[in-house]
Amino acid sequence: MSNNSEPVLALLKPAATADWQRVSAIAILYFAVAISRFVVGQFVYLIPPFILLFNRIKDNPGPAFGLLVGVMLLVVIVALLKYYYFQYRLSSGTVEIRSGVFSKTYLNLPFNRIQNITLEQPLFYRPGDFVCLQLDTAGSVKQEARLMALRRPFAEALKQQILALRQTELITVETTAADAAAPITQVTSNEQLLNRRSVTDLIIHGISNNRILLFLGIAAPFYNQLADKIQQLLLLAGVDLGSMFDPAQQSWLVIGLYAISLTLFIMLLFTVFSVLGSVLSFYGYTLHKKQDNYIRRSGLLTRHEVSMRLSRLQWVVLQRDWLDMLLGRVNLCFEQINGQLQQFSSEQKIMVPSVTPMQAQQLLAGAYPDNQLSTLVFTPISRRFIWRCFGLFWLPVAVMGPSILLMQQLPTLALLSTVPLIFWALLIVMRWYRYGYAEDPSYYYVRRGYFGVDYYCFAKYKLQQVQFKQSWLMRRAGLCSVKLVLAAGALDIPYIDAQQGKNLLENGLFQLQSSGKAWM
Amino acid sequence: MNNSSFTNQQINSEQLSTLSSLQLEPLSRRYSVLRQQINAAKYAVLWLLLLLVWLQPWLVLPAELRQGIYYGLFLLPLYTLLRAIYFWQADKHKHFALRQHDISYSCGIFFRKVVTQPVVRVQHIELKQGPLERRVGLARLQLFSAGGTLHTFEIPGLELERAQHIRQFVLQHKDAVQDEQQ
Numbered sequence: 001m002s003n004n005s006e007p008v009l010a011l012l013k014p015a016a017t018a019d020w021q022r023v024s025a026i027a028i029l030y031f032a033v034a035i036s037r038f039v040v041g042q043f044v045y046l047i048p049p050f051i052l053l054f055n056r057i058k059d060n061p062g063p064a065f066g067l068l069v070g071v072m073l074l075v076v077i078v079a080l081l082k083y084y085y086f087q088y089r090l091s092s093g094t095v096e097i098r099s100g101v102f103s104k105t106y107l108n109l110p111f112n113r114i115q116n117i118t119l120e121q122p123l124f125y126r127p128g129d130f131v132c133l134q135l136d137t138a139g140s141v142k143q144e145a146r147l148m149a150l151r152r153p154f155a156e157a158l159k160q161q162i163l164a165l166r167q168t169e170l171i172t173v174e175t176t177a178a179d180a181a182a183p184i185t186q187v188t189s190n191e192q193l194l195n196r197r198s199v200t201d202l203i204i205h206g207i208s209n210n211r212i213l214l215f216l217g218i219a220a221p222f223y224n225q226l227a228d229k230i231q232q233l234l235l236l237a238g239v240d241l242g243s244m245f246d247p248a249q250q251s252w253l254v255i256g257l258y259a260i261s262l263t264l265f266i267m268l269l270f271t272v273f274s275v276l277g278s279v280l281s282f283y284g285y286t287l288h289k290k291q292d293n294y295i296r297r298s299g300l301l302t303r304h305e306v307s308m309r310l311s312r313l314q315w316v317v318l319q320r321d322w323l324d325m326l327l328g329r330v331n332l333c334f335e336q337i338n339g340q341l342q343q344f345s346s347e348q349k350i351m352v353p354s355v356t357p358m359q360a361q362q363l364l365a366g367a368y369p370d371n372q373l374s375t376l377v378f379t380p381i382s383r384r385f386i387w388r389c390f391g392l393f394w395l396p397v398a399v400m401g402p403s404i405l406l407m408q409q410l411p412t413l414a415l416l417s418t419v420p421l422i423f424w425a426l427l428i429v430m431r432w433y434r435y436g437y438a439e440d441p442s443y444y445y446v447r448r449g450y451f452g453v454d455y456y457c458f459a460k461y462k463l464q465q466v467q468f469k470q471s472w473l474m475r476r477a478g479l480c481s482v483k484l485v486l487a488a489g490a491l492d493i494p495y496i497d498a499q500q501g502k503n504l505l506e507n508g509l510f511q512l513q514s515s516g517k518a519w520m
Numbered sequence: 521m522n523n524s525s526f527t528n529q530q531i532n533s534e535q536l537s538t539l540s541s542l543q544l545e546p547l548s549r550r551y552s553v554l555r556q557q558i559n560a561a562k563y564a565v566l567w568l569l570l571l572l573v574w575l576q577p578w579l580v581l582p583a584e585l586r587q588g589i590y591y592g593l594f595l596l597p598l599y600t601l602l603r604a605i606y607f608w609q610a611d612k613h614k615h616f617a618l619r620q621h622d623i624s625y626s627c628g629i630f631f632r633k634v635v636t637q638p639v640v641r642v643q644h645i646e647l648k649q650g651p652l653e654r655r656v657g658l659a660r661l662q663l664f665s666a667g668g669t670l671h672t673f674e675i676p677g678l679e680l681e682r683a684q685h686i687r688q689f690v691l692q693h694k695d696a697v698q699d700e701q702q
Binding site: 337463464465466467468469470471472475485486487489490505509512513516519520 | 621631633634635638640641665666671673
């Protein structure tokens with residue numbers, strides 16, 4: 001099966017002749033960085049005492065310096081050992097990896113078990129054009145293979161080989177035609193650019209979506225220093241937060257003004273960080289389509305490349321936060337199987353940040369040509385949803401909370417507590433208002449959200465399981481809730497007409513069982 | 521998709537509209553009995569322990585604790601009885617149904633829930649037996665799909681033979697086998 005694409009043929013000798021080989025030597029640096037990160041992560045709580053002891057260390061730098069050199073030496077040695085013991089072998093459609101210094105690991109991964117191929121290029125791999133190739137399976141996180149440092153052309157060729165193998169297998173299985181060779185000649189066709197994001201788009205994305213976590217994740221080891229630095233800087237600039245908020249020194253009005261301006265300032269700061277995070281992770285964003293594969297490339301420092309087969313796609317989500325609605329943007333997400341064991345679930349999906357509604361429509365049509373999201377009318381859910389939420393959760397809290405505060409002789413607080421209560425009530429009503437569902441012969445559409453709105457669109461045959469739920473009161477009112485379970489997650493549609501709910505599930509099951517299509 | 525060529529559909533809609541029209545099969549009688557026995561035995565032991573603490577002459581207990589134990593001696597049997605009634609009712613509402621292409625399981629007294637698992641989407645099957653279940657020849661059947669561990673489909677309280685039959689049915693399902701080959 002693998003003798004169709006010529007260029008990589010040489011890589012894939014039969015098992016007997018293949019030799020164990022090492023990745024490029026630059027992987028030592030990769031290991032060193034990984035170990036350093038681990039060390040910093042382990043001892044991050046030691047940083048404050050170090051800062052406290054800083055003066056004493058300055059007087060007597062010897063031991064501290066020695067310690068530092070010792071740690072660095074250890075990192076280098078471990079990295080060297082890890083590199084030395086990391087060997088891989090490619091043979092007849094499998095990749096084998098031997099690794100581990102003390103506890104040895106042997107991994108055998110057949111290409112046809114590979115679900116995802118991710119190419120990652122940290123900053124220090126750029127000059128030599130190396131990449132880290134990550135091969136994921138649908139199974140556990142332990143079953144993933146990482147080839148730390150490969151030359152880019154080699155990695156690309158290997159990737160093509162694996163994808164081509166999947167392609168041929170699928171074709172032979174699905175059509176069971178005698179000559180599967182015909183479609184494979186197209187494997188070498190070029191990538192088609194679907195979308196590209198400019199820095200302006202990314203800034204908009206950073207403003208409308210909180211990408212601060214992306215930034216914080218990168219900056220994690222430096223928090224404490226940063227917080228201390230900021231406080232010192234503020235003190236240097238003559239700002240003393242403690243005295244500013246002391247009611248003995250300031251009038252309430254001034255404190256209020258300070259509080260507002262400080263909040264604004266913090267929000268501004270957050271937005272700046274969020275924009276930074278967005279640009280860092282999505283810089284140079286491109287989305288390509290090649291055959292049935294979607295390929296996402298992005299990243300300022302570490303370049304990520306994620307590819308996903310269209311058949312792996314479970315659902316498409318169009319997310320619009322309220323800020324997105326103001327700015328006229330949509331985040332489009334192609335989600336595949338939700339590996340709970342994956343370290344970063346974001347790596348499993350392909351997100352297209354802050355596209356215009358028009359572009360989102362095109363991308364969606366690219367994946368699901370016959371979808372009708374733009375023309376559909378969503379069926380709202382029953383108003384009883386509101387009464388349920390009010391009666392069961394809101395009302396008890398709304399009665400108990402303020403009355404307890406009043407009994408404690410705290411009338412101001414009791415009055416103030418109505419603000420979050422009103423906001424909560426608003427949330428409930430908005431939740432009801434946003435909920436909606438629709439179906440056509442081959443797709444389900446679910447709309448939900450609070451102030452923003454998310455649209456889920458997925459093919460019926462992707463269903464994994466369905467649930468039909470009815471409480472005693474709902475049965476009397478002729479209502480039901482349904483739950484649609486997919487490999488990417490589960491969606492509830494509460495408080496809909498019981499008959500419609502049944503039909504919804506019926507149609508889905510019928511599609512799924514009669515079409516005989518595989519879900520991935 | 522023309523409906524005429526696919527016979528499953530008609531039965532399908534009837535099943536969900538009136539659950540009685542699809543022959544819902546109850547769980548094994550032994551399951552309910554076993555649950556009652558476990559409930560009774562567990563709380564009987566607890567009650568005896570409590571009684572032992574109440575009667576023992578060696579340790580002088582604080583007055584509040586003695587008071588608590590005294591109430592406990594009355595409340596515990598009441599609670600056990602309530603649990604027994606609940607189990608009795610709950611077990612009466614547990615049913616399952618097999619169709620050509622899917623398995624359904626329904627349960628719930630006030631909050632009724634019908635879970636339907638298409639056989640094509642089953643990834644793997646487990647038959648589980650605890651020590652007590654083994655004694656009375658019962659088994660739990662678990663069907664795993666890609667929907668995640670949260671959505672594992674489980675039918676408890678099946679006679680072992682029946683559970684094995686269902687497992688065989690799922691394994692021999694034409695589509696499931698096809699899926700596996702891929």
